[in-house]
Amino acid sequence: xxxxxTPATSPDRTLRTGPGRVLVAVYAVFALAATARGGYQLxxxxxxxxxxxxLSLFAGVVYLVAAVGLARAGRTSRTVALVSCGVEMVGVLVxxxxxxxxxxxxxxxTVWSNFGGGYLFIPLVLPVLGLWWILRVHRMDRx
Amino acid sequence: MVxxxxxxxxxxxxAMAGWCLVSxxxxxxxxxxxxxxxxxxxxxxxxxxVATIVTMVGGDRPAxxxxxxxxxxTVALLPPACxxxxxxxxxxxxxxxxxxxxxxxxxxxxxxEQLWSPGV
Numbered sequence: 001x002x003x004x005x006t007p008a009t010s011p012d013r014t015l016r017t018g019p020g021r022v023l024v025a026v027y028a029v030f031a032l033a034a035t036a037r038g039g040y041q042l043x044x045x046x047x048x049x050x051x052x053x054x055l056s057l058f059a060g061v062v063y064l065v066a067a068v069g070l071a072r073a074g075r076t077s078r079t080v081a082l083v084s085c086g087v088e089m090v091g092v093l094v095x096x097x098x099x100x101x102x103x104x105x106x107x108x109x110t111v112w113s114n115f116g117g118g119y120l121f122i123p124l125v126l127p128v129l130g131l132w133w134i135l136r137v138h139r140m141d142r143x
Numbered sequence: 144m145v146x147x148x149x150x151x152x153x154x155x156x157x158a159m160a161g162w163c164l165v166s167x168x169x170x171x172x173x174x175x176x177x178x179x180x181x182x183x184x185x186x187x188x189x190x191x192x193v194a195t196i197v198t199m200v201g202g203d204r205p206a207x208x209x210x211x212x213x214x215x216x217t218v219a220l221l222p223p224a225c226x227x228x229x230x231x232x233x234x235x236x237x238x239x240x241x242x243x244x245x246x247x248x249x250x251x252x253x254x255x256e257q258l259w260s261p262g263v
Contacts, residue, residue, distance in 0.1 A: 018234060020236075025228055040213070
């Protein structure tokens with residue numbers, strides 16, 4: 001019934017079970033949203049705010065890598081998920097701070113502007129949850 | 144876009160979200176009634192998508208056509224994708240996936256309606 005009860009048999013699968021399953025779904029939706037937004041804006045209005053649009057696209061790719069890293073079994077994908085969640089955490093903090101203190105740099109919003117305020121601050125909470133989950137599974141494995 | 148259908152989808156979707164949240168808090172996995180609910184929701188969404196495509200073929204198109212079509216494809220694929228992903232998980236987190244999807248869906252419909260008739 002529950003795979004999480006017997007992590008010893010397949011330790012690498014635990015990342016996508018339990019709460020991890022919701023995380024993958026949320027990451028997938030954000031990957032789609034940010035990639036589509038960045039791609040569309042770069043294609044139609046590149047000259048208006050190239051940095052902001054490129055950042056949206058970059059954020060989308062990071063979300064996609066994180067979703068795949070969380071969804072796939074294996075030690076390598078766990079590292080991939082860990083790194084992409086870390087990049088995301090840094091990204092949302094740096095871009096969020098820059099958009100507040102240096103608004104001239106970002107004439108148009110990105111997913112990470114105002115610490116993800118345009119998306120109910122989910123971009124700020126998501127990497128925290130992601131990192132927490134990966135580290136928790138990692139600790140469960142070692143015990 | 145059929146307004147009453149969009150409204151119905153949003154209501155059904157939020158009701159599904161509430162039901163699945165209750166299941167999550169009661170520590171229940173996804174069961175067949177959840178899947179049937181998602182099936183009904185998906186049929187309503189597909190009805191809306193088909194009606195909208197018929198209208199667009201008839202010549203009535205939104206200004207940002209590419210954006211609109213990508214949102215339309217997303218709402219058509221979100222319910223089945225999340226239903227399958229949630230049903231694979233045999234714990235309380237299965238309904239949690241559906242609850243998330245069913246909260247996102249009405250938001251996507253708000254965006255669709257904005258794109259369909261901007262400024263209204």
